[in-house]
Amino acid sequence: MFAAHLGRPELTSEEGMMMQMFKSVLSVLMMLLVLGCSSKGGVNEEGEGGDEAAANREGGRGAKTGQYGYGRGRSGMGGAAGPGSPASQRVIYFEYDRDDVLPEYQSVVTGNAEYLSSHPEATAVLQGHADERGSSEYNIALGERRAMSVARSMRLQGVADRQLQIVSYGEEKPATSGHDESTWQRNRRVEITYPGR
Amino acid sequence: MKIRPLLRLCWFLGGLFLLGLSSVSAELMVDITQGGDGAMPIAVLPFSASGVSSGSLSQVIASDLEGSGKFTVMPASRFPEHPLMPTPPDFPLWQQQGQEHVVIGRVLQGSRGDTLQAEFVLYDVIQGREVLSERVPFKVNEIRHVGHRIADLIYKALTGERGVFNTRVAYVSASGYGDDREYRLLVADSDGEDPRVVMTSPEPIMSPTWSPDGKKMAYVSFEDHAAAIFVQNLGSGERQKVSSHSGINGAPSWSPDGSQLAMTLSKDGSPDIYILQVISGSLRRVTQDDSIETEANWSPDGHSLVLTSDRGGKPQLYLVSAQGGEPRRLTYEGSYNARGVFSPDGRKIAMVHGGDGGYRIGLMDAEGGDIKLLTAGRLDESPAFSPNGQFILYSRKDGGHDQLAMVSIDGKVKQNLKIKGGDVRGASWSP
Known part of the structure; x- marks a missing residue:
């Protein structure tokens, strides 16, 4: 039987650095998310419905605090902002089975949109993701819907269509492992990446 | 031409070696969490080869049948006798043990050097008769598959449905x-x-x-x-x-x-x-x-x-x-x-x-x-x-x-x- 091996592209040192920064911000976010959720009583296993939506919002606020409290804001960066700067915030989180960008993540979209519209030669990949619940191919569709929602918002802010590529990974590339609501929440996301930077 | 019988013997011995080895390479464990109602009792005796019994082939068959939930396989430690093919089982003896069916088989050299042949009889010990008697030729490296194929034949004969062990x-x-x-x-x-x-x-x-x-x-x-x-x-x-x-x-x-x-x-x-x-x-x-x-x-x-x-x-x-x-x-x-x-x-x-x-x-x-x-x-x-x-x-x-x-x-x-x-x-x- 045949076995195909595919190479893994090397990370550039800049990407490596970005990854480090991203990871440190994310770890703070995660701590706050966990705190936010535990105050609500922890894991919510309900498939759908009002209770869960409320729990998500609670978590969302935790994340918001994290971002704004520790955020590498866009203040004063102006035109000098590269993917290094708006993009320490490159992840947008979503509620269960939803694709609308919550107000607390609008600044992440705007930061990246401003960078792209002021750098028409730059391109971004919007990676859509879903949590692990339910069917994997349906989750591919949900992930794409989230990425398209971000793309739509960016286009409204002047980003050209050709600057954006959308890939949905569904539940196949979780940001973090685990099987509870706080994990699922960190996995329902769109990641904005800048290939070749 | 003289070398041929020797070669055949090598294949045969290699096959016996594999019979014993196949369970070692197992990467997966089937763990039956819940059995079905009305599972049929069956005993699968170790297949003999040149008068020496070899258990691994019968273990593959037993594990397949048990895993289907339609059979309860008798543990080898409880076998009341160990007849070797072509000797049929002592029907009343197995009946007393609560069994309905007994499988007895053996492995023989095949017609070509690199082939073996598994032969088995499925007995109904309540009615005291043969249900099925088959010969399955196979290559030395197909030992597990031949076990699955025999399990499929037994499954089909006793349930009327196609077996899927060899899929x-x-x-x-x-x-x-x-x-x-x-x-x-x-x-x-x-x-x-x-x-x-x-x-x-x-x-x-x-x-x-x-x-x-x-x-x-x-x-x-x-x-x-x-x-x-x-x-x-x-x-x-x-x-x-x-x-x-x-x-x-x-x-x-x-x-x-x-x-x-x-x-x-x-x-x-x-x-x-x-x-x-x-x-x-x-x-x-x-x-x-x-x-x-x-x-x-x-x-x-x-x-x-x-x-x-x-x-x-x-x-x-x-x-x-x-x-x-x-x-x-x-x-x-x-x-x-x-x-x-x-x-x-x-x-x-x-x-x-x-x-x-x-x-x-x-x-x-x-x-x-x-x-x-x-x-x-x-x-x-x-x-x-x-x-x-x-x-x-x-x-x-x-x-x-x-x-x-x-x-x-x-x-x-x-x-x-x-x-x-x-x-x-x-x-x-x-x-």
């Missing part, structure tokens, strides 16, 4: 995290033994599905950092990228004649169902809606497709003609029904049913109606029927990892397949 399953295993994550597409025997790697990639592999002739596999690979559907010949390894439009290329499903692939593409906006003629490459759109349409699965008669759509707000199953037209809603129970798959006879549809407390495997009539839950997990998904329609393979969470499991269609027999190496998902059963 295979394909699945995706993912291990490692972050940049170290590796995805592997594997094919193994239906008991999980003898896993072979079809391909590996640092990017996700999804939704493997066997062609109806069992020679090819269609699957989704993200190796180019975007979704694409590939068709790979399992014999030659040759593979072809058959779909790489922008956006989603997903959920491939073979038409029953193997000439077409139904798939999900989002190139025209939202995910919709399309049908690709595999040879000509011509593409035809089946659904057209702004909502999500995905996970098409062909009915065995080739006339229609069951699919998942959220056009009503939540994911539900719909039926659409393969020619197109308006999809008809099939499920109304619960707020989440997805990944519908037809049973081989076309009379049932299994699906992922989400509701209070979790996502389970459900079963209903192909026309719709009540959904019967077969599993009780929190995160069960990816149902796939066995070729005889008696079992459903699915993935579930086990100690934080995805693992494969099987459930009988009456929900009474459950088996966990413990495969080493991270998360194991997206299984498909060979024809």
Whole structure:
């Protein structure tokens, strides 16, 4: 039987650095998310419905605090902002089975949109993701819907269509492992990446 | 010419060695969580070879029969006697032990140097007669397969249904995290033994599905950092990228004649169902809606497709003609029904049913109606029927990892397949 091996592209040192920064911000976010959720009583296993939506919002606020409290804001960066700067915030989180960008993540979209519209030669990949619940191919569709929602918002802010590529990974590339609501929440996301930077 | 008998002896001894060795390489453990009612008692005696009994072949057979939930296999430690073929069992003796059937067999040299022959008789000890007597030739390296084939013959003789022990399953295993994550597409025997790697990639592999002739596999690979559907010949390894439009290329499903692939593409906006003629490459759109349409699965008669759509707000199953037209809603129970798959006879549809407390495997009539839950997990998904329609393979969470499991269609027999190496998902059963 045949076995195909595919190479893994090397990370550039800049990407490596970005990854480090991203990871440190994310770890703070995660701590706050966990705190936010535990105050609500922890894991919510309900498939759908009002209770869960409320729990998500609670978590969302935790994340918001994290971002704004520790955020590498866009203040004063102006035109000098590269993917290094708006993009320490490159992840947008979503509620269960939803694709609308919550107000607390609008600044992440705007930061990246401003960078792209002021750098028409730059391109971004919007990676859509879903949590692990339910069917994997349906989750591919949900992930794409989230990425398209971000793309739509960016286009409204002047980003050209050709600057954006959308890939949905569904539940196949979780940001973090685990099987509870706080994990699922960190996995329902769109990641904005800048290939070749 | 003198060397020939020696060579044959070598093959024969090698075969005996393998009989003993095959259980050592096991990578998977079948763990029967729940047995069926009314399982038939049966004893499988060790197969003899040149008067010496060898247990491994009979262990494969016994493990297959036990795992089906339709048999209770007598432990070897309780055997009241050890007759060697061609001696029949002492019928009253086995009857007293509560047995109904006894299998006695042996392994002989085959007609050619590299072949062996397994010979066995299945006895009905209550009526005191032979039910079945067969000879199965095999090559030395096929020892496990010959065990599965004999188990299939016994299963068919006693249940009237086709056995599926000598079939295979394909699945995706993912291990490692972050940049170290590796995805592997594997094919193994239906008991999980003898896993072979079809391909590996640092990017996700999804939704493997066997062609109806069992020679090819269609699957989704993200190796180019975007979704694409590939068709790979399992014999030659040759593979072809058959779909790489922008956006989603997903959920491939073979038409029953193997000439077409139904798939999900989002190139025209939202995910919709399309049908690709595999040879000509011509593409035809089946659904057209702004909502999500995905996970098409062909009915065995080739006339229609069951699919998942959220056009009503939540994911539900719909039926659409393969020619197109308006999809008809099939499920109304619960707020989440997805990944519908037809049973081989076309009379049932299994699906992922989400509701209070979790996502389970459900079963209903192909026309719709009540959904019967077969599993009780929190995160069960990816149902796939066995070729005889008696079992459903699915993935579930086990100690934080995805693992494969099987459930009988009456929900009474459950088996966990413990495969080493991270998360194991997206299984498909060979024809």
